[in-house]
Amino acid sequence: MGRSPRCDKDGLNKGAWTAAEDKILMDYVKLNGEGKWSRLSRETGLRRCGKSCRLRWMNYLRPDIKRGNISPDEEELIIRLHKLLGNRWSLIAGRLPGRTDNEIKNYWNTNLAKKPEASRSVQLHCLQREPTVQPHATSQRELEQERLPESDIRGVANLEPQVAQQNAINGELGPSPDGNALLKRMLSDSDMSDGSLSFNSEEESPDFMIDFNVDDICQILDSDFSKLGTDQNGYVHDGERETKYPSYLNQHLMPPEEAEKHLNDGLHIRDDSVSAFQSLASLFESDDEKWAGGGGTNDANFALPGKNS
DNA sequence: AATCATATCAACCGCCAGCTT
DNA sequence: AAAGCTGGCGGTTGATATGAT
Numbered sequence: 001m002g003r004s005p006r007c008d009k010d011g012l013n014k015g016a017w018t019a020a021e022d023k024i025l026m027d028y029v030k031l032n033g034e035g036k037w038s039r040l041s042r043e044t045g046l047r048r049c050g051k052s053c054r055l056r057w058m059n060y061l062r063p064d065i066k067r068g069n070i071s072p073d074e075e076e077l078i079i080r081l082h083k084l085l086g087n088r089w090s091l092i093a094g095r096l097p098g099r100t101d102n103e104i105k106n107y108w109n110t111n112l113a114k115k116p117e118a119s120r121s122v123q124l125h126c127l128q129r130e131p132t133v134q135p136h137a138t139s140q141r142e143l144e145q146e147r148l149p150e151s152d153i154r155g156v157a158n159l160e161p162q163v164a165q166q167n168a169i170n171g172e173l174g175p176s177p178d179g180n181a182l183l184k185r186m187l188s189d190s191d192m193s194d195g196s197l198s199f200n201s202e203e204e205s206p207d208f209m210i211d212f213n214v215d216d217i218c219q220i221l222d223s224d225f226s227k228l229g230t231d232q233n234g235y236v237h238d239g240e241r242e243t244k245y246p247s248y249l250n251q252h253l254m255p256p257e258e259a260e261k262h263l264n265d266g267l268h269i270r271d272d273s274v275s276a277f278q279s280l281a282s283l284f285e286s287d288d289e290k291w292a293g294g295g296g297t298n299d300a301n302f303a304l305p306g307k308n309s
Numbered sequence: 310a311a312t313c314a315t316a317t318c319a320a321c322c323g324c325c326a327g328c329t330t
Numbered sequence: 331a332a333a334g335c336t337g338g339c340g341g342t343t344g345a346t347a348t349g350a351t
Binding site for chain 1: 317318321
């Protein structure tokens with residue numbers, strides 16, 4: 001039970017699609033929209049199973065698809081996201097407009113998987129660990145040896161974390177470059193072998209990221225970062241889809257009575273979580289305009305602290 | 310020019326979750 | 331509650347293209 005019918009039953013076609021089949025599929029989707037793939041074959045006489053139709057549409061016929069020529073920026077994002085998410089190709093593809101999960105999976109397997117991890121990481125702008133660290137330190141001594149230099153942890157500006165965070169909140173450093181570098185570093189060093197992120201030391205994992213579960217990250221990635229903004233008081237909210245955030249984030253939200261002091265609506269993130277949250281967002285949204293402008297929210301109050309004040 | 314090796318990528322397969330009956 | 335159906339996902343395959351000898 002529960003299994004979809006096999007495509008090879010009842011003489012359904014397999015293999016490469018013909019131009020005529022493509023046309024039937026495109027015409028049907030134009031008329032009826034996506035979905036209902038099984039109805040498609042029944043109603044059009046196309047001798048393809050629903051799954052095959054869906055795959056052909058999603059990976060090849062969709063009008064907004066970009067094919068080939070993965071740019072260096074896209075490659076870097078793929079590497080970052082794969083570091084963060086593993087082989088969750090559909091989620092990765094969701095962050096690369098016009099790219100399909102199949103294409104990214106193929107690209108990874110043919111181009112990136114073959115490269116040694118070190119040569120992949122060197123393409124990231126984030127810091128490189130030195131010396132090379134064994135993936136699983138077991139003893140306290142080994143853990144101590146793996147710790148990053150204090151200056152490294154605090155980022156390029158060599159600030160005390162609290163100072164860097166406060167600067168970010170106050171708008172003195174823009175989109176929290178220190179937190180960003182730190183987060184990238186954490187993602188580079190994180191161990192996801194058990195399905196969750198873990199860090200080499202508490203110093204590397206601010207409260208925001210401790211026990212950060214991959215599934216939570218996946219849900220956050222499903223949010224639209226272009227909608228994120230920070231109001232003039234320095235509180236982060238998305239203005240549109242606050243309910244989209246996972247319950248996990250609740251612990252990072254201000255209590256309602258506190259939030260009310262600042263705005264009547266929106267998502268309010270605790271002062272001590274703002275920097276890390278911005279860092280996570282800026283990993284995937286490097287376009288400052290989207291931060292500064294609210295990405296289409298046309299809310300004049302949406303601006304990164306310091307960007308317009 | 311012929312053959313073999315390797316790379317690429319479209320498509321298939323099996324599993325699963327969620328929905329409907 | 332159980333069975334059946336569908337869509338979605340990641341892993342894998344195999345036909346084709348390209349490069350090397």
